[in-house]
Amino acid sequence: MKVTKQDKELMEKAAELIKKRRLKGRIDTASALITNKGNIYLGVDIVCKSEPCSICAEYSSVVSMLTHGEQKIKTIVAVADDGAILPPCGKCRELIFDVSGGDSDIIVNKNEKFRLRDLEKYYWRG
Ligand SMILES: [Zn+2]
Numbered sequence: 001m002k003v004t005k006q007d008k009e010l011m012e013k014a015a016e017l018i019k020k021r022r023l024k025g026r027i028d029t030a031s032a033l034i035t036n037k038g039n040i041y042l043g044v045d046i047v048c049k050s051e052p053c054s055i056c057a058e059y060s061s062v063v064s065m066l067t068h069g070e071q072k073i074k075t076i077v078a079v080a081d082d083g084a085i086l087p088p089c090g091k092c093r094e095l096i097f098d099v100s101g102g103d104s105d106i107i108v109n110k111n112e113k114f115r116l117r118d119l120e121k122y123y124w125r126g
Pocket of ligand 1: 056057058088089090091092093
């Protein structure tokens with residue numbers, strides 16, 4: 001699917017956030033999501049010396065959404081400090097699917113997004 005004006009605004013919010021919060025080698029990515037209620041939540045990644053303690057930016061934005069009592073992600077994006085759009089890793093896809101189901105749209109580059117269920121056709125549904 002093509003990205004919409006609203007998707008571009010989401011990309012801009014993540015890009016603005018990583019410009020403000022970037023710590024080279026520690027915080028390199030920001031995520032923005034919009035819920036089905038129209039609220040936007042943001043998050044950044046953190047790279048820790050102990051790798052299992054590190055988390056992706058998408059994790060942060062999803063947890064922020066959950067903290068505010070929402071569970072349905074309409075669209076989510078992650079933007080690196082160089083402006084690149086980063087598709088979510090397997091762990092984040094699993095988190096998004098688990099929390100919000102397969103109807104969330106994932107922005108994978110500046111022009112395209114996919115419904116999560118189409119990216120994860122063989123989701124294990126455990
Ligand atoms: Zn991830």
